[in-house]
Amino acid sequence: MERNASDEVCGSSLPPWVVMHIPHDSTSIPPEVRPQFLLTDAALVAELNRMTDHLTHAMFATRNGDAVVVRAPVSRLVVDVERFANDEDEPMASRGMGAIYSVTSSLAPLRRPLSDDERVSLMNAWYHPHHERLELAVAAAVEQHGQCLVLDCHSFPSRALPYEQDEASLHRPDICIGTDAFHTTDALVDAFTHAFSEAGWTVGINQPFSGALVPASRHLRDHRVRAVMVEVNRRLYMHEEDATPKPDFDDIAARIRACCGKAITDAFS
Ligand SMILES: [Zn+2]
Numbered sequence: 001m002e003r004n005a006s007d008e009v010c011g012s013s014l015p016p017w018v019v020m021h022i023p024h025d026s027t028s029i030p031p032e033v034r035p036q037f038l039l040t041d042a043a044l045v046a047e048l049n050r051m052t053d054h055l056t057h058a059m060f061a062t063r064n065g066d067a068v069v070v071r072a073p074v075s076r077l078v079v080d081v082e083r084f085a086n087d088e089d090e091p092m093a094s095r096g097m098g099a100i101y102s103v104t105s106s107l108a109p110l111r112r113p114l115s116d117d118e119r120v121s122l123m124n125a126w127y128h129p130h131h132e133r134l135e136l137a138v139a140a141a142v143e144q145h146g147q148c149l150v151l152d153c154h155s156f157p158s159r160a161l162p163y164e165q166d167e168a169s170l171h172r173p174d175i176c177i178g179t180d181a182f183h184t185t186d187a188l189v190d191a192f193t194h195a196f197s198e199a200g201w202t203v204g205i206n207q208p209f210s211g212a213l214v215p216a217s218r219h220l221r222d223h224r225v226r227a228v229m230v231e232v233n234r235r236l237y238m239h240e241e242d243a244t245p246k247p248d249f250d251d252i253a254a255r256i257r258a259c260c261g262k263a264i265t266d267a268f269s
Helices: 005-010 041-051 056-061 091-095 116-145 186-198 249-268
Strands: 018-022 068-071 148-156 175-178 203-205 225-233
Touching: 018 056, 018 116, 056 068, 056 148, 056 225, 056 249, 068 116, 116 148, 148 249, 175 186, 186 203, 186 225, 186 249, 225 249
Parallel strands: 018 068, 018 148, 148 225, 175 203
Antiparallel strands: 175 225
């Protein structure tokens, strides 16, 4: 296993019972899915720029110790693995943004109406296999180490998109920590808040986004499975107009990893 010496010193080498969940960093749209979308190529690229958590795999997961990474292989516009599978359980479904989006971030039509068979086939191709990988990774951590932390890794635009129920003019924090009432301990909230604050960033708790993903089989059942979400404001590390990294991306990414490492060490010590 390749390790980075400076990361070790900064405490960002994560233990093997951490499962990093990276649901939103892919921009991949499979060719067989592309015809479902009502957008021109240019409009689709612009929508991917707005909705993708760009570079979150490179930022959180690169050289990050023994943590296991579960990363969605397709864009959230294909299926959003962070949403509940059933629209009845998913609050965003009423806005056309359940696991299969029907609208864009501007609440304009995104894709043509799908048949039930088409929806099932999207979920079978991309949603369920992703959650099976997550379930297996969490089960392996619990079996081998007696515990697991799901670190749910995201980023968010500096100004709210129209689909969000958030004031676009509101000043958004640098870092958002998302929590789950059952699976996120106070020690985790305190440790993550402290680590990022100490690094000089402003931190919001469940603001502008809330929650932390836990595999369905453990949700509200298994205290050995802890979860916390970290969302990084994209203004810190990328040019939002064209989704390219800022020149100091590597430095910011190393600091983000160091904060996560320190927080986990502190929360579990
Ligand atoms: Zn996200």
